[in-house]
Amino acid sequence: MTSDSASSRKALSKIASNRLQKELVEWQVNPPAGFKHIPTDNLKRWVIEVNGAPGTLYAGEMYQLQVDFPEHYPMEAPQVIFVPPAPLHPHIYSNGHICLDILYDSWSPAMTVSSICISILSMLSSSPAKQRPADNDRYVKNCKNGRSPKETRWWFHDDKV
Amino acid sequence: MESEDDMHDANEVASVEEDDNYYSGGEDDHDMDEAGEGEDYGYDYDEEEDDDAADYDFIANSDDGDDALVSRSQKNYTILKEEDIQRRQFEDITKISTVLSIPREAACILLRRYNWSVNNVHEEWFADEENVRRAVGILEKPVVKSPNYKEVSCGICFESYSIGKLRTLACSHLFCDTCWKAYISTSINDGPGCLVLRCPDPSCGAAVGQDMIDKLASHEDKEKYRRYLLRSYVEDSRKIKWCPAPGCDSAVEYVVGSGSYDVTCSCSHSFCWNCAEEAHRPVDCETVAKWVLKNSAESENMNWILANSKPCPKCKRPIEKNQGCMHMTCTPPCKFEFCWLCLGQWSDHGERTGGFYACNRYEAAKQEGVYDESERRREMAKNSLERYTHYYERWASNQSSRQKAMADLHQMQSVHLEKLSEVQCQPESQLKFIIEAWQQIVECRKVLKWTYAYGFYLPEAEHTKKQFFEYLQGEAEAGLERLHQCAEKELMNYLSSEGPSKDFNDFRTKLAGLTSVTRNYFENLVRALENGLSDVDSQAVCNKMSSKTAAGTSKSKSGRGKGSSKTGTAVRNADDSGSWACDKCTYMNARSAAACHVCNHRR
Numbered sequence: 001m002t003s004d005s006a007s008s009r010k011a012l013s014k015i016a017s018n019r020l021q022k023e024l025v026e027w028q029v030n031p032p033a034g035f036k037h038i039p040t041d042n043l044k045r046w047v048i049e050v051n052g053a054p055g056t057l058y059a060g061e062m063y064q065l066q067v068d069f070p071e072h073y074p075m076e077a078p079q080v081i082f083v084p085p086a087p088l089h090p091h092i093y094s095n096g097h098i099c100l101d102i103l104y105d106s107w108s109p110a111m112t113v114s115s116i117c118i119s120i121l122s123m124l125s126s127s128p129a130k131q132r133p134a135d136n137d138r139y140v141k142n143c144k145n146g147r148s149p150k151e152t153r154w155w156f157h158d159d160k161v
Numbered sequence: 162m163e164s165e166d167d168m169h170d171a172n173e174v175a176s177v178e179e180d181d182n183y184y185s186g187g188e189d190d191h192d193m194d195e196a197g198e199g200e201d202y203g204y205d206y207d208e209e210e211d212d213d214a215a216d217y218d219f220i221a222n223s224d225d226g227d228d229a230l231v232s233r234s235q236k237n238y239t240i241l242k243e244e245d246i247q248r249r250q251f252e253d254i255t256k257i258s259t260v261l262s263i264p265r266e267a268a269c270i271l272l273r274r275y276n277w278s279v280n281n282v283h284e285e286w287f288a289d290e291e292n293v294r295r296a297v298g299i300l301e302k303p304v305v306k307s308p309n310y311k312e313v314s315c316g317i318c319f320e321s322y323s324i325g326k327l328r329t330l331a332c333s334h335l336f337c338d339t340c341w342k343a344y345i346s347t348s349i350n351d352g353p354g355c356l357v358l359r360c361p362d363p364s365c366g367a368a369v370g371q372d373m374i375d376k377l378a379s380h381e382d383k384e385k386y387r388r389y390l391l392r393s394y395v396e397d398s399r400k401i402k403w404c405p406a407p408g409c410d411s412a413v414e415y416v417v418g419s420g421s422y423d424v425t426c427s428c429s430h431s432f433c434w435n436c437a438e439e440a441h442r443p444v445d446c447e448t449v450a451k452w453v454l455k456n457s458a459e460s461e462n463m464n465w466i467l468a469n470s471k472p473c474p475k476c477k478r479p480i481e482k483n484q485g486c487m488h489m490t491c492t493p494p495c496k497f498e499f500c501w502l503c504l505g506q507w508s509d510h511g512e513r514t515g516g517f518y519a520c521n522r523y524e525a526a527k528q529e530g531v532y533d534e535s536e537r538r539r540e541m542a543k544n545s546l547e548r549y550t551h552y553y554e555r556w557a558s559n560q561s562s563r564q565k566a567m568a569d570l571h572q573m574q575s576v577h578l579e580k581l582s583e584v585q586c587q588p589e590s591q592l593k594f595i596i597e598a599w600q601q602i603v604e605c606r607k608v609l610k611w612t613y614a615y616g617f618y619l620p621e622a623e624h625t626k627k628q629f630f631e632y633l634q635g636e637a638e639a640g641l642e643r644l645h646q647c648a649e650k651e652l653m654n655y656l657s658s659e660g661p662s663k664d665f666n667d668f669r670t671k672l673a674g675l676t677s678v679t680r681n682y683f684e685n686l687v688r689a690l691e692n693g694l695s696d697v698d699s700q701a702v703c704n705k706m707s708s709k710t711a712a713g714t715s716k717s718k719s720g721r722g723k724g725s726s727k728t729g730t731a732v733r734n735a736d737d738s739g740s741w742a743c744d745k746c747t748y749m750n751a752r753s754a755a756a757c758h759v760c761n762h763r764r
Contacts, residue, residue, distance in 0.1 A: 015318060015339070022319040074317060075347045102363070109317045109344055110334075110361040 012044055016073040023112050032117045044069050046113065047083070056125040063087050065120070066096075067113055077107035079150050080116060088130035091123060095140045097149040098123075099133065101156040104149075237419035238434065240427045241401065241412045243391070250394045253279050261286055266370030267299045269390070273356055276397040298359055298368030303333035315340055317361060328377075330360050332367035342377050345369070349382045353389040405437045406430035422446070431607070443690035444611040452614040456553065473497055474504045486562070486645035502555060552617040556610050562645075563606035569649070570599040577656060586661045594673040598648045601676045605641045605683050609634075615690055626694045632751075633689050637682040644675040678742070 012020065020043050027037055036049040046067040052058025064083040070076040080103050082096035091099040102111060102119055133139070143152075241249070256279055257268035274297045275281040285293050294301065307329075312321045317340035327335040336344070340361075348355040358369040374386050395401045401414045404426040413424050415434045423440040425431045431440035433449070441449045475497035488507055491497040498507035574596060582589045612634050619627055652672075655662050662668075741750055741764060756763050 015343075018320070019318050026319075072343075072347070075343050106363075108361050108363045109340065110336075111363055115363075 010071040012069060012073065013071050016069060016071065017043060019074055020069060023114070026112075027114060030114075032114045032121075034121055035117045038064075048113075048117065050117070050121065050124075052087075053121060053125045057127055057130055058087055058124050061087065065117070067116075074109040074111070077103055077150070078113070078116070079103075079148055080120075081149060087124060088132060089124060089127050090129070090131055090133055093133060093136050093139055093143075095143055097139070097143065097152070099154055099156070101154070104152075104154050105156075237416045237421070238424045239414045240404075241395075241414055242427070243410055246391055246394055246401075246412060250277070250391070253277060257282055263299065264370075264372070266372040267368075270297050270299060270368045270370055273390075273393055273397065276399065277394050278398075295366065298366040300331040300367050303331065304365060304367070305333045307333045307335075317344070330367040330369065330373070332360050332362070332365050334360050334362040334365055334367070336361060338377065341373070345374060345378050346382055349374075349378060349385050349389075353393065355386060356389055356393055402434060402437070404428060404430055405432055440607060441611045441614075442608065443687040444615045448614055448618050449611070451618065452556075455549070471501070471504065474499050486649055487558070487642055488646050488650075502558060549617065552613045556613040559606045559610035559613070563603055563610065566599060566602045566606055566645070570596070570603060573599055581652075581656050584658060584660065585655060585665050587665070594669055594676070595648065595652065598644060598672050598676045601680055602641065602645050602648060605637070605644075605679060608683055608687060609638060609641060612637075612686065612690065629694055630690070633686045637679075637686045640675070640679040640682040644672075644679045647672050647675055 024037070024043075031037065034051045034053055036051075038047040038049060040047065046065075046069075048065040048067065050063045050065055052061040052063075063086065066081055066083050068079040070078065080098060082092060082098065084094065084096050086092050086094060086096045093099075098120065100119065100123060102108075102116065139152075143149075253272055254265055254268045257263070257272055258265045260283065261268065261271075263271075271282050271286070271293070272279070275285060293299075308324065311323055313324050313327060313335055314321050315327060315337040316334055317336050320337065322337055324335070327337055328341055329335050344361055345355070345358070348358050355374075359365065360367040360369070371386070371390070374383060378386060395403055395412045400417060401412050404411045404413060406426060406428050409426060409428040409430060411426050411428060413426060413434060415422070415424065421442055422433045422435040423431060423442045424434045425440070432438065433440055433442075433446060436446040436449065438446070438449050438453065444452075473491040473495060476491060476495040487501045489499050489501050491499075499505060500507055578589055578592055578595065581587070581595070582592060612630075616627075616630060616634065619630060621627070651668065655665055655668060740752060741754075750757055750764075754764070
């Protein structure tokens with residue numbers, strides 16, 4: 001209900017499911033530090049546990065990421081959101097949407113779930129304060145009815161966090 | 162002298178339209194255009210000479226003068242067809258590729274990055290080649306070592322391939338053809354961003370050039386890419402803009418800083434190169450933008466006011482305006498003749514009784530009396546709407562009048578001219594004066610229309626300027642009404658007569674005379690408005706400038722003495738109010754003036 005965007009309702013293409021299987025195998029051999037894949041029988045939706053890095057504002061906290069893959073993954077970016085409650089962060093909205101360029105405009109098919117996870121952890125770790133984005137309430141209100149963050153026109157203005 | 166060139170926009174329209182066949186072959190740009198026009202005019206001129214050249218001296222010579230003007234004014238912009246744009250793009254790429262010794266696809270990427278300016282590419286490249294290469298992604302050597310084992314995996318699908326099956330840019334990041342194709346196709350179908358496509362590796366800046374596209378994209382995608390590249394050449398350039406007419410895919414290159422922004426595309430659409438609105442000389446873009454915005458806001462109010470009909474001021478039957486000029490005649494038995502704009506009797510409008518043409522003036526009925534506050538406010542609101550209505554109505558009337566005139570011009574060219582030629586036993590080449598008259602009408606309606614936007618924004622407080630403006634506008638408008646009436650109504654008599662009319666040559670002289678007088682009026686009007694009506698403050702400067710212009714004009718049209726003296730008489734007859742037409746330049750001067758306002762020639 002919260003995250004089924006139109007593009008993710010279709011079945012994965014053959015290329016997409018081949019690639020995801022390879023990514024999953026690679027993940028099991030070499031998982032990114034701080035993340036844990038929660039096994040399901042659905043290749044199209046991954047649920048990943050995130051552990052806040054030690055020595056950062058989020059140390060000891062645990063969150064869940066939900067990754068939905070479109071039919072033409074990896075040509076199209078996956079949809080990545082935090083399952084609420086989402087961490088308090090200036091680029092993460094209370095509905096779990098994440099303002100991070102590689103998830104949208106700067107996606108490249110050479111990226112992987114693993115590389116996304118590393119970027120998200122790095123974003124969390126460099127946060128100077130636990131707070132919501134300034135426009136959180138307005139944005140969340142506009143996202144009613146399960147609108148996908150991929151339909152948002154993001155404006156990436158802050159490259160420090 | 163700049164302004165004089167531009168003044169002949171109308172002629173330019175003419176030549177572009179007539180020379181359509183020269184353009185359509187058009188693989189060459191401005192050089193050829195000019196040659197084409199020269200030939201065409203030369204041809205007409207010859208034909209006139211073959212006939213009774215002496216009689217029509219005036220026409221042949223005025224043509225000659227126009228020719229010179231056309232080729233001069235043509236130079237501040239060039240119309241580019243798709244082939245022209247493609248050819249230029251090709252040539253620019255060749256230039257860069259040769260001078261910098263880089264492949265064509267790299268030259269193309271560079272040019273796109275620097276807005277297709279060959280000079281900028283040279284400058285940046287020779288200032289810091291390494292930096293430019295890095296910024297646009299033209300790499301000299303691989304950023305990663307190419308692997309030396311046989312089996313390598315594609316960086317996207319992670320399948321293993323023998324190394325020969327994988328493809329890379331200069332960076333050596335390897336991907337299989339299936340993934341490359343999908344990557345390129347996704348990007349092209351995402352929009353013009355495909356022109357700045359980089360290697361799929363997120364950390365790599367190597368640019369994907371057209372060579373890759375040609376090798377890997379589908380036919381359909383290649384065509385899309387080609388269009389984006391073509392559009393980029395126009396849209397990123399500071400000197401070229403698309404013609405905004407619907408369905409037209411020509412572009413216009415403008416010589417920045419060369420004066421008037423009015424340009425006419427080969428599709429015959431005239432527009433302002435600067436703001437893409439319809440051509441609006443002599444009014445500036447800012448005023449036009451304000452006016453257009455105001456109209457869109459007020460148009461709801463205006464619609465009922467300007468419902469297509471007005472009651473006849475005498476018999477009150479509703480009348481729909483179906484002809485272009487403002488002179489209305491109610492249907493029999495009423496037959497009341499009136500002015501569509503002010504609903505006053507037409508005979509008060511100069512022609513017959515020598516009354517003063519004044520329905521362009523807006524007199525805010527300011528009565529100094531005892532008003533209570535609310536009544537005063539109501540009055541003010543009403544006045545402001547009335548004031549706007551006044552200008553808007555005249556603006557819109559001239560607009561529709563212009564459209565009608567354009568249709569009439571077309572009808573004239575396609576149907577009537579041939580018929581008239583038969584009825585009056587005149588070769589069509591001898592009837593060119595009629596087309597010229599209609600072209601002048603179309604042009605003048607446009608100028609006149611915009612002067613109403615100008616008038617609306619002219620501060621009420623500047624009385625002298627306002628008076629001067631309304632005087633010039635009134636003169637121009639009256640002249641245009643005479644011309645429009647003559648071309649529209651009098652011509653009909655000759656068109657419908659049984660055989661050749663005896664006085665057809667008089668008609669020719671009259672219409673040609675009116676055309677040239679009207680052109681003069683409008684030139685004055687345009688010049689005055691573009692000077693910000695500065696003549697009011699500095700008469701002397703203006704006179705000096707105009708006399709220079711006038712001298713030039715009379716020189717280029719020497720030998721038209723016969724025509725102009727006749728014209729002068731005709732106009733003097735037409736207006737007995739005491740205004741007098743200058744013998745030298747035909748400008749209508751106020752009774753009080755001892756010397757011509759335009760050329761200083763003594764009365």
